[in-house]
Amino acid sequence: MTAAAMGSGRAAATASRMRARRFGYWGLGWLGVAVAAAVWQLVSVQMHSSIFPTFAASAKRSWDLVDGPVLHQDLIPSILRTLAGFAISAVIGIVVGMVTGYYRAAREWTSAVFDFLRSLPTPLLIPVALVLFGLGGRMVVAVIVTAAVWPVLINTANATAGLEPTLVDTARVLGLRGRSFMWRLVLPAVSPEIFAGLRVAISVSLAVMVVAEILGGGSGIGYFISSAQQSFKITDSWAGVVALCLLGWAFDSLFLLAERRLLAWQRGTVGGEQHG
Amino acid sequence: MADPVLTLDHLGVTLRGRDGSVTEVTADVSLEVAPREFVSIVGPSGSGKTTLLKAASGLRDPTVGAVRFAGSPVEGVPSGISVVFQEYNKSLFPWLSIGKNVAMGARRLAPPARAEHVRDALHKVGLDGFASRYPWELSGGMQQRAALARALVSDPQLLMMDEPFASVDALTRGHLEDVVADLWERSSFAALMVTHDVGEAVYLSDRVLVLSARPSRVLAEITIDLPRPRTQSHTRQLPRFVELEAQVLERVEEAGRMAVGID
Amino acid sequence: MLEGRAPVDETGAAMPDARGPARVRFRRLGRQLGGVVVAIVVWELVSVSGLVTDQALAGVPSTARALASHLGPLASAAGGTLEAWAVGLAIAAAGGVVVGTLVGRSRLAEAFTEVLVRMMRPLPSLALIPIAILVAGLGLKMTAGLVAFTSFWPVFINTRYGVHQVENLFIDTARTLDLHGGRLLVQVILPAAAPLIASGLQIALSLALVVTVSVELVGGTGGIGSFVLRAQQAGAVPTMYAGILIGGLIGWALNTGFRAVVQRWVPWADRAERRL
Numbered sequence: 001m002t003a004a005a006m007g008s009g010r011a012a013a014t015a016s017r018m019r020a021r022r023f024g025y026w027g028l029g030w031l032g033v034a035v036a037a038a039v040w041q042l043v044s045v046q047m048h049s050s051i052f053p054t055f056a057a058s059a060k061r062s063w064d065l066v067d068g069p070v071l072h073q074d075l076i077p078s079i080l081r082t083l084a085g086f087a088i089s090a091v092i093g094i095v096v097g098m099v100t101g102y103y104r105a106a107r108e109w110t111s112a113v114f115d116f117l118r119s120l121p122t123p124l125l126i127p128v129a130l131v132l133f134g135l136g137g138r139m140v141v142a143v144i145v146t147a148a149v150w151p152v153l154i155n156t157a158n159a160t161a162g163l164e165p166t167l168v169d170t171a172r173v174l175g176l177r178g179r180s181f182m183w184r185l186v187l188p189a190v191s192p193e194i195f196a197g198l199r200v201a202i203s204v205s206l207a208v209m210v211v212a213e214i215l216g217g218g219s220g221i222g223y224f225i226s227s228a229q230q231s232f233k234i235t236d237s238w239a240g241v242v243a244l245c246l247l248g249w250a251f252d253s254l255f256l257l258a259e260r261r262l263l264a265w266q267r268g269t270v271g272g273e274q275h276g
Numbered sequence: 277m278a279d280p281v282l283t284l285d286h287l288g289v290t291l292r293g294r295d296g297s298v299t300e301v302t303a304d305v306s307l308e309v310a311p312r313e314f315v316s317i318v319g320p321s322g323s324g325k326t327t328l329l330k331a332a333s334g335l336r337d338p339t340v341g342a343v344r345f346a347g348s349p350v351e352g353v354p355s356g357i358s359v360v361f362q363e364y365n366k367s368l369f370p371w372l373s374i375g376k377n378v379a380m381g382a383r384r385l386a387p388p389a390r391a392e393h394v395r396d397a398l399h400k401v402g403l404d405g406f407a408s409r410y411p412w413e414l415s416g417g418m419q420q421r422a423a424l425a426r427a428l429v430s431d432p433q434l435l436m437m438d439e440p441f442a443s444v445d446a447l448t449r450g451h452l453e454d455v456v457a458d459l460w461e462r463s464s465f466a467a468l469m470v471t472h473d474v475g476e477a478v479y480l481s482d483r484v485l486v487l488s489a490r491p492s493r494v495l496a497e498i499t500i501d502l503p504r505p506r507t508q509s510h511t512r513q514l515p516r517f518v519e520l521e522a523q524v525l526e527r528v529e530e531a532g533r534m535a536v537g538i539d
Numbered sequence: 540m541l542e543g544r545a546p547v548d549e550t551g552a553a554m555p556d557a558r559g560p561a562r563v564r565f566r567r568l569g570r571q572l573g574g575v576v577v578a579i580v581v582w583e584l585v586s587v588s589g590l591v592t593d594q595a596l597a598g599v600p601s602t603a604r605a606l607a608s609h610l611g612p613l614a615s616a617a618g619g620t621l622e623a624w625a626v627g628l629a630i631a632a633a634g635g636v637v638v639g640t641l642v643g644r645s646r647l648a649e650a651f652t653e654v655l656v657r658m659m660r661p662l663p664s665l666a667l668i669p670i671a672i673l674v675a676g677l678g679l680k681m682t683a684g685l686v687a688f689t690s691f692w693p694v695f696i697n698t699r700y701g702v703h704q705v706e707n708l709f710i711d712t713a714r715t716l717d718l719h720g721g722r723l724l725v726q727v728i729l730p731a732a733a734p735l736i737a738s739g740l741q742i743a744l745s746l747a748l749v750v751t752v753s754v755e756l757v758g759g760t761g762g763i764g765s766f767v768l769r770a771q772q773a774g775a776v777p778t779m780y781a782g783i784l785i786g787g788l789i790g791w792a793l794n795t796g797f798r799a800v801v802q803r804w805v806p807w808a809d810r811a812e813r814r815l
Contacts, residue, residue, distance in 0.1 A: 124783045210665045229673060241667060
C-alpha cells in the first residue's frame with residue numbers, strides 16, 4: 001500500500017497548493033478593482049476637472065452617505081423599493097411562468113402579447129406610473145415590477161415547457177397531481193432556471209429603480225444623484241454611483257450565496273471530470 | 277514482432293480535482309501496439325480508461341512514464357494518431373456540416389485531393405449524400421460514423437477510440453462494430469480501443485488487456501485467436517468466442533472485487 | 540437499413556414550441572392573434588369602465604387616432620432613438636467581443652477582471668445619466684456613449700464566459716485534428732462560443748434601447764422617450780400611448796429580427812445552454 005500512502009501525501013501537498021492558487025486568484029480579482037480605482041484617481045487628478053472628482057473624494061463622500069442622514073432619507077428607501085419590486089416580480093413571474101410553461105394553450109394565447117410587453121422599454125411607462133401613483137415609492141415599485149417580472153417569467157416558462165418527460169411521468173406514477181405536482185415536482189425541477197432569472201431580475205430592479213427615482217422618486221438614491229447634479233454637487237453624484245455599485249455587488253453576492261445553498265443538489269449533476 | 281506503433285512505458289497519471297483533491301488514476305501501465313494490430317483495453321468503470329487513452333494520444337501529459345509513437349516521444353497529438361470519442365455530439369463541430377467536419381481531418385491535403393478524400397471517407401462509412409447535412413440532423417449512429425470518417429480521412433497509422441459505441445443503441449452498436457472491423461481489415465491502421473463491453477472487445481480485437489481498478493495497472497493480457505473476417509452472427513456463436521469472453525469477464529470481475537477489497 | 544431512419548434527437552427535450560405539422564402551427568398562430576385581440580379588448584374595456592382615470596389611460600380608438608395624426612413626428616422620434624441605439628450598440632458589440640475573447644482565453648486576465656465585472660454587471664448604469672449629461676452635454680455623443688458603456692457588459696461577460704467555457708471535448712478534438720493558435724480560435728473557440736455571444740448581444744440590444752429611452756426621458760434629448768414625456772406633460776394621453784406603442788413596436792421588431800438572424804446564422808445555438 002505504499003503507492004496509496006505516497007498518493008495521499010502528494011494529495012495533501014497539492015491540495016494546499018491549490019488553496020494557495022485559489023487565494024491568489026481571489027486576490028488578483030481585488031487587485032483588478034484596485035487598479036481600476038487607481039486609474040480613476042490618476043486620470044481625475046490629471047484632468048483636475050470639477051465634474052470629474054477623484055476616486056478618493058468620491059469614495060470618502062460615499063462613506064459619508066452611509067454614515068449620515070442620507071442613509072435613512074435615500075439609501076434605505078431605495079433598498080426597500082428594490083426589494084419590494086423584486087419580490088412582487090418574483091412571485092408573479094414564477095406563478096405565471098409555471099402556468100404558461102406547463103399548459104401549451106396558455107402559452108400560445110399569451111406568447112404574442114408577452115413578447116410585445118417584454119420588448120417594451122419600461123422607462124416609457126414611467127410617465128403613466130407618475131399619473132397613476134404620483135411621486136414616490138409606489139410609483140417606483142410599480143415600474144420595477146413591469147421590468148423585472150419578465151426575466152423570471154420567461155425563464156420559468158421555458159424551463160417548465162422543457163421539463164424532462166421522464167420526470168413528469170415518474171411524478172404521475174408516484175401520484176403527484178394538481179397543486180402538489182406543481183409545488184413538489186415542477187418548482188424544484190425548474191429552480192435552477194428560476195434562480196438564473198431572479199439574478200437578472202435583481203439587477204434589472206436596481207437599474208429601473210434608479211431611472212424611476214431620477215424622474216419622480218421624491219426620495220431615494222436616484223433622486224439623490226440627480227438632485228446633487230442639479231445643484232452642482234458633483235462629488236455627491238459620483239458618491240451615489242459608487243454606493244449603488246457596492247449595493248449591486250452586495251445584492252449579487254448575497255444572491256449567489258443563497259443560490260449555492262438552495263441548489264446544492266444541482267452541483268452533483270453538472271461539471272466534474274469524467275473518468276472512463 | 278515489428279517495431280511497435282505505440283509504446284506506453286510505465287505510464288502513470290494523477291488527476292487533480294478542482295477542489296484540490298488528488299486521484300491517482302493510472303498507476304503503472306505498460307503496453308505496446310504493433311502495426312496493424314487491434315488492441316482493446318477493458319476494465320471496471322472508474323478504472324481510468326479514458327484518462328489512459330488521453331495520455332496515450334498526447335492530449336494529456338502523463339505524470340510519470342513515457343509514451344512513444346512510431347519510435348519518437350509523444351508531445352502533443354502526433355499527426356499519425358486519430359481519436360474517436362464517445363460523445364459524438366460534443367466532438368463533431370455543430371457549426372460545420374458533416375462534409376466540412378470530415379474535411380477538418382484532411383487539412384494537410386490540397387483542396388481538390390481533399391474533396392476527393394472526404395467523399396471517399398464518407399462513402400466508406402456509408403454516409404454518401406450526407407455531406408451537406410449538419411450533425412444534429414443525423415441519428416447518433418450516423419454521427420458516430422461521421423466522426424469515424426473524420427478520424428480516418430487523414431489515413432492515420434493508429435486509430436484510438438474511447439468507448440466509441442457506448443452512446444448508441446444495441447442494434448446500431450453491432451452495425452458500427454462491423455463498420456469499424458471492415459474498415460480496419462481493408463486499411464493498414466492499428467487500433468487501440470477503450471471499452472467496458474467485454475463482448476465487443478473480444479469480437480474486434482487481436483489482443484485484450486484487462487485493467488485493474490484505480491490506480492490501474494494491466495491485470496491480464498488475453499490473445500484473441502478467432503479467425504477473421506468475423507461476423508456478428510457467426511463469430512459470436514463460436515465456442516472459442518464464448519470461452520474467451522468468459523475468460524476476459526472473469527478477469528474484469530476479479531478487478532472489480534479487488535477494488536471492493538481495497539476500499 | 541439504418542440510413543432510412545428519421546433524424547433522431549438524442550439530446551432530447553427539444554423545445555415543445557418547435558415547429559410541428561401545419562395544423563398545429565396554424566392553431567398556434569390563431570391563438571397568438573386571439574391573444575392580441577383579447578388584450579386590445581381588455582384594454583378598451585378597462586378604459587371605458589373608468590377603473591383607471593383617463594389621465595392615465597387612453598382608449599383604443601383615441602390612441603389609434605393619435606397614432607394616425609402623429610405619424611410624422613413619431614417617425615422622426617423613432618429615427619432619433621434608433622440612431623443613438625445603433626451607434627452605441629455597435630461600439631459595445633465590437634468592444635465586448637474583442638475584449639471578452641482576449642480575457643476569456645487567459646486565466647490570469649479572467650481572475651484579474653472577475654471582481655470588477657461582478658461589481659459592474661449589476662451596476663445600474665442608468666445612474667450615470669445625470670453625470671453623463673454634465674460630462675458630455677446633451678446630444679447623440681452622450682447618449683451613444685452611455686449606451687455603449689452599458690451594453691458593453693453583457694456582451695463582454697457572455698463572450699468571456701463562452702470563450703472560457705468551450706466544451707473540453709471540442710478542444711481535445713481540435714487538438715487531435717492539429718488545430719492550434721489562430722485557427723483554433725477562429726474555427727473552434729469562436730463558433731463554439733457563438734451561441735453565448737449571441738445571447739449576450741440579445742441582452743445588450745434590449746438594454747441599449749432601455750438606456751436610450753431613459754436618457755431621452757431624463758435629458759429631453761428627443762426621440763421616443765422625449766415624445767412620450769412631452770405628451771404626458773401636455774396632458775395628451777392618447778398621444779402618449781401612441782408613443783409608448785411605437786416604443787414597444789421598436790423593441791419587439793429589434794428583438795424578433797435579431798432572433799431570426801441568430802436562427803439563420805447560428806443554427807447550432809438551440810443546442811447550447813443559455814446563460815445570464
